[in-house]
Amino acid sequence: QVQLQQWGAGLLKPSETLSLTCGVYGGSFRSFFWGWIRQPPGRRLEWIGESNHSGSTKYNPSLKSRVTISVDTSKNQFSLKLTSVTAADTAVYYCAMSRGTFDFWGQGTLVAVSS
Amino acid sequence: DIVMTQSPDSLAVSLGERATINCRSSESILYSSNNNNYLAWYQQKPGQPPKLLIYWASNRQSGVPERFSGSGSGTDFTLTISSLQAEDVAVYYCQQYYSPPWTFGQGTMVEIK
Numbered sequence: 310q311v312q313l314q315q316w317g318a319g320l321l322k323p324s325e326t327l328s329l330t331c332g333v334y335g336g337s338f339r340s341f342f343w344g345w346i347r348q349p350p351g352r353r354l355e356w357i358g359e360s361n362h363s364g365s366t367k368y369n370p371s372l373k374s375r376v377t378i379s380v381d382t383s384k385n386q387f388s389l390k391l392t393s394v395t396a397a398d399t400a401v402y403y404c405a406m407s408r409g410t411f412d413f414w415g416q417g418t419l420v421a422v423s424s
Numbered sequence: 425d426i427v428m429t430q431s432p433d434s435l436a437v438s439l440g441e442r443a444t445i446n447c448r449s450s451e452s453i454l455y456s457s458n459n460n461n462y463l464a465w466y467q468q469k470p471g472q473p474p475k476l477l478i479y480w481a482s483n484r485q486s487g488v489p490e491r492f493s494g495s496g497s498g499t500d501f502t503l504t505i506s507s508l509q510a511e512d513v514a515v516y517y518c519q520q521y522y523s524p525p526w527t528f529g530q531g532t533m534v535e536i537k
Contacts (some may be wrong), residue, residue: 354474354517354528369525403473409521410464412485414473 311336315404315415321422327391331404331415338362342407343387345378347400359407360387394422426450426520430529436537443505445532447518452498455522462522465494465503469514478503510536
């Protein structure tokens with residue numbers, strides 16, 4: 310059974326960089342893609358992007374210019390950076406194991422952007 | 425992007441009755457070479473992350489009760505809860521994984537009548 314535990318800052322000011330990390334426990338880090346999904350208040354889930362263990366990434370074109378997903382195979386962790394945040398980036402952010410489907414999820418982190 | 429549209433936005437069903445949720449994709453998500461529909465269903469309860477229920481449109485994830493079933497092909501799909509239980513109150517989402525960016529429906533809230 311794979312477990313994901315995520316952490317990072319929950320309150321940002323406009324123009325700052327969002328930074329979240331997700332630890333993977335109990336699974337094969339090298340066998341899957343590892344991704345991020347967000348859920349703005351009252352809106353649908355939005356896939357941000359994903360990476361495999363070797364750093365091969367896929368990003369949502371709507372966010373690609375601001376997003377970086379990186380992996381640390383020595384720690385079985387992967388991270389999300391989203392630059393130049395605005396209020397529109399306020400959302401619950403989830404990490405997840407991706408096979409196209411999202412089989413296992415982190416607990417979610419509410420990130421609020423406010424001046 | 426492939427747009428996923430669910431209907432209805434919400435529904436109220438009596439305990440023990442059938443609940444049916446529809447999902448339509450803006451283009452076919454059936455891959456002809458393997459005859460698989462790249463469609464998943466998730467259940468999300470308040471304060472929790474989504475939980476994968478169904479993949480390949482009709483395959484139940486391990487541990488998911490048999491009252492949950494998925495059907496459909498091409499662009500039109502259905503999630504059915506055959507006999508609604510109190511613990512099934514949640515928001516349900518469909519998701520396509522045929523072509524990135526992976527996209528989700530807007531969600532359907534299921535409540536008890």
